[in-house]
Amino acid sequence: MGAVKTKRMPRAVREQQMLDAAVRTFGNRGYMAASMDEIAELAGVSKPLVYLYLNSKEDLFTACIRREARALTEAVRAGARPELPADRQLWSGLTAFFTHTARHPDGWAVLHLQARTHGEVFAAEVAAMRAEIVAFVTQLILAAAREAHRDPDLREAEVSGLAEALVGAAESLADWANATPGVTARQAATTLMNFAWAGLGDLMAGRHWTPPGDSGDARAPETQREVTSPVR
Incomplete structure (x- = not known):
């Protein structure tokens, strides 16, 4: 029996989840102390996916x-x-x-x-x-x-x-x-x-x-x- 496929989340929704996690992390820990690993974990995604969507920590902060x-x-x-x-x-x-x-x-x-x-x-x-x-x-x-x-x-x-x-x-x-x-x-x-x-x-x-x-x-x-x- 094949693996069950999960419905793919739209990019815009996934990106807002990442921004939500980033705003929370930046707001609580500050820009310098915040890590992309922490943001990815809070958003429930992999760090490479955060980079794929938002390029860099600087671009992510600007988007926030x-x-x-x-x-x-x-x-x-x-x-x-x-x-x-x-x-x-x-x-x-x-x-x-x-x-x-x-x-x-x-x-x-x-x-x-x-x-x-x-x-x-x-x-x-x-x-x-x-x-x-x-x-x-x-x-x-x-x-x-x-x-x-x-x-x-x-x-x-x-x-x-x-x-x-x-x-x-x-x-x-x-x-x-x-x-x-x-x-x-x-x-x-x-x-x-x-x-x-x-x-x-x-x-x-x-x-x-x-x-x-x-x-x-x-x-x-x-x-x-x-x-x-x-x-x-």
Whole structure:
């Protein structure tokens, strides 16, 4: 009786298994310490098959960066709903960002730590992702600023630095949230909204930005005057 033939797994599915294993290994052990033997074993394939599909450790790491970067940018874009007011768009986009980084801590470690510290080629991949997110956030802030100033011709340069600062703060806050038990994506997003949107002045005066569902709809700080007494 002949041997039973098993159904061959499609290349795309097998490759995603390898990438899953690689992201987990790179995220936990770091790029330098991770071995192709370990990745192959975790993926349930032979090391020669990993090389056949993804050529080298460098190419495998690049493929991981590109996949995780694409997933993160898509999550942020999908989270920010264009029909909402500007503050709600930003809050929902931030919530999507923190939700994704919390659900994929190894992927976030690959993007935010490993890729940035192991060569210019890898760092450039992450820089391209970050530039896309910054450009997206810039447009959200610009729309809000033009409405607030009643100036449809307000230049993008006036707010581009704010977008850079906001994205940088989100990156640091994601590291903190992932390392701090009990911090939810909603809490992280609200923290950043209170710091960036409401501003420290309003925050210290007890005028907080409140996310939808907590105390009615979220509102800009100048229309909101409850929550806590001023800090002295």
